[in-house]
Amino acid sequence: MITFDALTKQYGEQLALDHVSFTVPAGTVTGFLGPNGAGKSTAMRILLGLATATSGAATIAGRRYVQWPSPARVAGSMLDADAFHPGRTGRESLTLACLTLGLPSSRVDEVLELVGLTTREGRRRVRTYSLGMRQRLGIAQALLTDPSVLVLDEPANGLDPQGQRWLGDLLRDRAERGCAVLLSSHQLSEVERLADRLVVIAAGRIVADDTLARLQAAHGDITDFYFEVTSAHDRAAA
Template identity: 55%
Template sequence: MLSFDGVTKRHGPRTVLTDVTFRALPGRVTAFLGPNGAGKSSALRILLGLDRASSGAALVNGLRYRDLRTPLRTVGALLDGSGAHGSRTARAHLAWVARSNGIPGRRVAEVLERVGLAAAGRTRVRRFSLGMGQRLGLAAALLGEPEVLVLDEPANGLDPAGVRWLRELLRGHADGGGTVLLSSHQIGEVAEVADDLAVIAGGRVVAHGPLGRLTAGHGSLEGAYFAWTGAADRGGAADLGGAQRPGGTGPLGGAGRSGSAR
């Protein structure tokens, strides 16, 4: 399980995140949805130990990321593209990541095949398209066969076939008992794959819970999204569609898929 408990982040006088609280549970795809600049990437960086919260905690199975014994075997992450140096081949990049984390070298060929880059394994990364770079980043995230996937805008640069492939990958990971936290601002894609939502606007979580429950009464996820984020922009309270407010014992504290919609 991934948990954000009262995460607040300040940069000098500016507050980026305020009391961010929600859960991402095993067996479910949790979409972290919000407009650009809402604080999604900042929250994920804190979860992955790349930044520190001013207060609160973001935990993986009750532990801070830095305290995980084998991080890449527990959490596979995609932030800011592939992270590979342009002069390296895809295969060399993944081999380096594998060696640095004690992951068997055989996994390199396996993940290249899985993400559709088997034929491009010896191609230098600087020749990759944006979509190929995203696939390489996903390959690195999958190397350690992690139980948790944390992905920031993974569909960027993917063509329609790639988006469909990604959707099937995420759904399969969750259906196999894994945890998926997917950050996105693409409402249509979120509606296709998510079981649960955590919606952030202005650095605050304005709604969270099962997708079906949250969108009830709104007609669509798009309608609900603009109601939540519009209320946040006006400084008012969002219509949570029957979900518990952050910090409570609401729907994300339970198991099962009741109330979800895909």
């Protein structure tokens, strides 16, 4: 389980996160939705130990990321599909990650197949990859340790409709195996396809947190509800 507990982040006088609290239960795909600049990436970076909270906490199974003896074996993540060295091949990038994590090199072939990158594509330089291929490579690296938690920032960027369907199937399969999946997006249509829970953030504050089914039952058209709540909070913060 992922837990955000009154998480607050302030940059000077700017309040990027304002007492953000929600959970991502094991066995769910939770969509973290909000307009650009709403605070999604900041919250995920704090969760993964890449930024420090002003107050509050973000934990994985009750511990901060850095408190785990081998954090990457617990939580797999992809925050930036452009993080790979452009001069290395996809296979080399994953092999280096395996060496760092103490994993057998055979795991490279397993995750390449899992994300739909062929042997030939794995031997290409990352600089020649399309955005969709880089996304698949990033997801492959996140899956290397077969983690119990996945944290993905805009994972469907650059994927064609077939790729988006593949991603949805992959994430649902991980959730069915008990994984807690948190994925961020600024596009409602993407989250509706991939997630069964929805957390909406606007201007650094949580404005909705429920299953898609209950939100639809309570508010009707999710698109109208989303734009209404995010616009209202953005206006209030301006």
